[in-house]
Amino acid sequence: MNLAFLEPLYDRPGPWASVYVAGRAAPEDATARQRTGARALSDRLHGQGADAATCRAVYGALDALPRASGPAGYAVFAADGEVVLRTPLASAPSGEPGVSWGALPRVAPLPRLTAGPPSALRRAAEAMEHFLAARVPDDEGRTNATEGVPTLVEAAREHRIDALLVRPDGPDLHREVWVGDDPDQLAVRHSEHRYLGAPEPAASRADDALLRSAATTGADVVYVQAEHLAPGTPRGLPAGGLGALLRWPYGGAKEEPGEAGEEGAFR
Structure with missing residues (x-):
């Protein structure tokens, strides 16, 4: 899996808010429940030390997620009061919603939760x-x-x-x-x-x-x-x-990215 779609997360310094949530069903009280959930998650971020502007940005992004239909879940990444990336998930995160505030965005769960080719x-x-x-x-x-x-x-x-x-x-x-x-x-x-x-x-x-x-x-x-x-x-x-x-072996001559031969390369 190529992670080039994550490059916007590395164009600016942190700290970063990272939130993983399951997609929402469509009960009659979906709007109220989603708003309450968004508030609870932004409060958890604030408790971990996130600034108020970033917490508000995350709350707004979570509150605006599609309610009646949509993907299995979402990952939302924000820094400095701005949501930088919101990406759909092919599989719902297991357990409680993942919420973290740290120097780097918490991207490790993404490759196994995002859609990829069947192969x-x-x-x-x-x-x-x-x-x-x-x-x-x-x-x-x-x-x-x-x-x-x-x-x-x-x-x-x-x-x-x-x-x-x-x-x-x-x-x-x-x-x-x-x-x-x-x-x-x-x-x-x-x-x-x-x-x-x-x-x-x-x-x-x-x-x-x-x-x-x-x-x-x-x-x-x-x-x-x-x-x-x-x-x-x-x-x-x-x-x-x-x-x-x-890309090149320890003890071998350096090759620039994309120039590696068949030995040691996997594509």
């Missing part, structure tokens, strides 16, 4: 086949795949990621990393000032930070779930739930 679910098997082969070092000790937050952060800074693999149940998805305003300003530790380039870096989830990099560098994103993998595929990979196929 997308079975692409996971192909991606894992490439990944398993690419993580084996060649005769010169180079690999075309990596996994784990520290090496993924390094690869993201270098625009080395060709396809980001995300296992939704992986423990590293919510691991804390540090980010600046620019997508390339990404580090594992707060003390890595040379990478952050910001006087006040902010903490973020690893999945949201890596998805920001994928969206701004044209990398593909593939969700890897056990039920979509070929029989015999090792479970628990990529390690920690996050991995990548690389």
Whole structure:
């Protein structure tokens, strides 16, 4: 899945309000219920520290959602008193509506909730086949795949990621990393000032930070779930739930995005 449609979220600094809601049915009191729900969600944002203008913008967007019909749900993203993106969801978010206020927009749930081509679910098997082969070092000790937050952060800074693999149940998805305003300003530790380039870096989830990099560098994103993998595929990979196929191998000559050959590329 290509995340280019998320680029408006990365054209401005945060903090960001992110809200995921299920679509509404059409009972007689739908208008009143939707208004009450919109108020409750904007109040939750305010309780997390969101400014009043952004809370009002989110309330207005939620109150204006189609009531009688429409998609299974919506994701709404706002910053600095303005709704920047409202996107329909093909699947309804499970559980309580997701509401967050943070340095980066909470985009990690989007790839599995938005509509994609029918072949997308079975692409996971192909991606894992490439990944398993690419993580084996060649005769010169180079690999075309990596996994784990520290090496993924390094690869993201270098625009080395060709396809980001995300296992939704992986423990590293919510691991804390540090980010600046620019997508390339990404580090594992707060003390890595040379990478952050910001006087006040902010903490973020690893999945949201890596998805920001994928969206701004044209990398593909593939969700890897056990039920979509070929029989015999090792479970628990990529390690920690996050991995990548690389545009050029570690130890190899740098190639610009779009110039990668068949080895190590997944499209």
